[in-house]
Amino acid sequence: MSALNAPPAAAPLRTGDGAVPRSRARGWRGILTHWPQYLAIAPFYVLFLVFGLFPIVFSIVLSFTDWDGMGDIHFAGLSQYVYLVQDSRFWNAVANTFIIWILSTVPMLFLALVIAFLLHQNIRFRGIYRVAFFLPNVTSMVAMAIVFGSVFSDTFGIVNSALTALHLDSVPWLSSSWGIKVTIAVMVIWRFTGYNAIIYLAGLQSIPTDLYDAAKTDGASTWQIFTRVTIPLLRPIILFTVITSTVGGLSLFTEPQVLLGDAGGNGEAGMTIVLYQYNQAFTQFDFGYGSAIAWALFVLASVFAIINWRLLSERSETPRRPRTRRTR
Amino acid sequence: MTAAEPTHRPTAPTSSGSTASPSPSPTSSTPPRARRARRTRADRAAIARSRLEAVLTHLLVILGVLLSVFAFYWLAVMSTSTSAEIFGYPPKLTFGSHFAENLRHLTSSIDIVSALVNTIVVAGACAVLVMFFDSLAAFAFAKFDFPGKNVLFVVMIATFLIPGSLSLVPSFILMSEIGWVGTLQALIVPGAANAFGIFLLRQMAASAIPNELIESARIDGAGFFSTYWRIGVPMLRGGLAFLGIFTFITAWNDYVWPLIVLVDPGRQTLQTALQNLNSLYLTDYGMVMTGALVSVLPLIGVFIIGSRHFIANIAAGALKG
Numbered sequence: 001m002s003a004l005n006a007p008p009a010a011a012p013l014r015t016g017d018g019a020v021p022r023s024r025a026r027g028w029r030g031i032l033t034h035w036p037q038y039l040a041i042a043p044f045y046v047l048f049l050v051f052g053l054f055p056i057v058f059s060i061v062l063s064f065t066d067w068d069g070m071g072d073i074h075f076a077g078l079s080q081y082v083y084l085v086q087d088s089r090f091w092n093a094v095a096n097t098f099i100i101w102i103l104s105t106v107p108m109l110f111l112a113l114v115i116a117f118l119l120h121q122n123i124r125f126r127g128i129y130r131v132a133f134f135l136p137n138v139t140s141m142v143a144m145a146i147v148f149g150s151v152f153s154d155t156f157g158i159v160n161s162a163l164t165a166l167h168l169d170s171v172p173w174l175s176s177s178w179g180i181k182v183t184i185a186v187m188v189i190w191r192f193t194g195y196n197a198i199i200y201l202a203g204l205q206s207i208p209t210d211l212y213d214a215a216k217t218d219g220a221s222t223w224q225i226f227t228r229v230t231i232p233l234l235r236p237i238i239l240f241t242v243i244t245s246t247v248g249g250l251s252l253f254t255e256p257q258v259l260l261g262d263a264g265g266n267g268e269a270g271m272t273i274v275l276y277q278y279n280q281a282f283t284q285f286d287f288g289y290g291s292a293i294a295w296a297l298f299v300l301a302s303v304f305a306i307i308n309w310r311l312l313s314e315r316s317e318t319p320r321r322p323r324t325r326r327t328r
Numbered sequence: 329m330t331a332a333e334p335t336h337r338p339t340a341p342t343s344s345g346s347t348a349s350p351s352p353s354p355t356s357s358t359p360p361r362a363r364r365a366r367r368t369r370a371d372r373a374a375i376a377r378s379r380l381e382a383v384l385t386h387l388l389v390i391l392g393v394l395l396s397v398f399a400f401y402w403l404a405v406m407s408t409s410t411s412a413e414i415f416g417y418p419p420k421l422t423f424g425s426h427f428a429e430n431l432r433h434l435t436s437s438i439d440i441v442s443a444l445v446n447t448i449v450v451a452g453a454c455a456v457l458v459m460f461f462d463s464l465a466a467f468a469f470a471k472f473d474f475p476g477k478n479v480l481f482v483v484m485i486a487t488f489l490i491p492g493s494l495s496l497v498p499s500f501i502l503m504s505e506i507g508w509v510g511t512l513q514a515l516i517v518p519g520a521a522n523a524f525g526i527f528l529l530r531q532m533a534a535s536a537i538p539n540e541l542i543e544s545a546r547i548d549g550a551g552f553f554s555t556y557w558r559i560g561v562p563m564l565r566g567g568l569a570f571l572g573i574f575t576f577i578t579a580w581n582d583y584v585w586p587l588i589v590l591v592d593p594g595r596q597t598l599q600t601a602l603q604n605l606n607s608l609y610l611t612d613y614g615m616v617m618t619g620a621l622v623s624v625l626p627l628i629g630v631f632i633i634g635s636r637h638f639i640a641n642i643a644a645g646a647l648k649g
């Protein structure tokens with residue numbers, strides 16, 4: 001398999017050399033003879049160096065300055081981070097992000113499981129249902145945030161119209177603190193339930209059917225099969241979706257920005273971390289503080305990733321032990 | 329994706345076989361007539377129950393589909409209505425007759441056509457470049473050995489973990505230093521090759537392209553690039569189609585980065601133009617909704633054409649991850 005492009009004449013030349021020069025010659029000649037492969041992979045690394053690594057290093061530097069994009073760069077030491085720790089608007093954004101994340105992720109993953117379970121019942125038109133459930137995931141969130149803004153409008157939205165028709169009090173969805181968070185969570189649920197359901201469905205299809213048949217012949221009800229067979233076997237995939245939902249939830253931006261504007265709505269109730277970063281960096285032109293917020297988000301995301309990873313490795317180990325014991 | 333296909337295919341025959349299995353074996357000693365009667369009664373009950381379950385399943389699924397599709401229907405209804413109809417109570421749930429009027433207002437308020445063209449250019453260019461660069465790199469990683477390959481591959485995977493929001497500010501500064509602020513190449517070039525696509529195609533190439541084919545191409549005297557073009561590209565067609573559609577949709581919907589970089593109101597993508605429309609003409613709801621419809625419809629078309637490939641690949645990617 002190795003050195004497919006190496007000219008055959010190179011091999012006898014190499015064997016004639018001594019040990020140390022040979023290895024060095026092999027290294028350099030190896031690199032030279034493989035120039036097409038290096039050329040093939042080069043675009044990614046060049047683009048990453050210029051548009052990925054350089055900005056990241058630069059943003060560390062920026063977070064220690066108070067630059068506004070004009071004039072000279074003044075170093076400000078740790079003052080941006082000191083300010084960040086004391087900034088109640090930042091901590092409000094952190095709290096909002098986590099509240100919206102919980103409000104959206106828990107119902108979303110539960111609904112996705114139910115939908116996947118229903119679609120797995122070998123029902124007709126499954127292909128059409130899959131497309132319909134996946135459709136929200138591929139549509140532009142700007143357009144749909146505008147639609148949801150009208151659906152949940154305090155004065156003329158159809159949700160409040162329906163509540164009025166049922167003689168219930170209308171809810172100030174877009175002006176109260178909880179209304180704003182629930183509306184954003186509903187948008188996230190609407191957009192990602194189908195996506196997660198498709199992933200769960202693929203997971204269900206990889207579970208051998210004789211496990212279900214065995215449970216059925218033992219007289220298990222549909223609910224028992226769902227909780228005792230399906231969920232335990234899907235655990236790794238459920239954790240995958242929890243991780244992707246965490247990454248998406250922490251970087252929530254489009255929904256609140258389009259729905260509520262750059263200020264995050266009444267009392268900044270819809271201000272998320274990335275929206276606050278955008279607000280500080282690109283409406284206040286505080287590049288230094290914007291970079292500090294970005295790094296704070298990175299630290300938060302890393303802590304979350306470590307917690308997820310811990311849960312993943314713990315949970316996948318516990319069920320394995322009794323199983324191996326039983327087989328022995 | 330090739331691995332997922334065969335695993336779900338057999339579900340149909342095995343489960344239909346299982347419904348037949350509970351019928352009693354003929355070795356039992358009960359009189360034949362009584363046995364037959366009991367069996368039919370039990371069967372009838374089982375059939376009734378499974379019918380009921382099927383109906384309930386369909387009802388629940390259809391309810392879910394209605395919830396996920398209703399937003400699109402409502403968007404279409406609003407884009408055909410006047411603002412007065414939208415603001416009225418009780419709300420009118422059927423299509424209006426003002427679509428042409430809304431569209432006329434839209435085209436006279438913002439340059440929606442140039443926003444549409446810009447979006448097609450950006451999404452199309454991103455898709456083509458990503459398909460080309462990612463498959464080239466994936467082919468080299470999957471089918472050739474070269475010094476440093478493993479380290480380079482691990483470094484590439486590690487770049488996955490870097491969140492995009494980390495570099496928003498410095499990327500904007502970089503763009504302004506090289507004079508790309510307000511240009512479309514600022515949206516195209518940075519994402520012209522990505523770790524996701526290289527990883528995906530590498531996994532496919534490793535299993536889909538037999539080593540013997542590469543070997544025989546080498547014996548025929550074909551170099552790396554002609555082997556890539558004549559063997560790699562045709563054999564990765566399925567994966568390339570998925571990656572192309574995926575990249576096109578992602579680039580079409582991209583919002584944060586265009587919002588920051590496209591400072592010139594005369595050069596916008598559909599998403600940023602729509603946001604401008606939404607904040608400037610808040611009272612003309614019918615027109616804003618028509619703009620939203622224009623930004624959503626082409627993508628729904630692309631998705632439905634490619635939905636088969638698309639959904640299978642998304643799911644397979646998650647299973648591997």
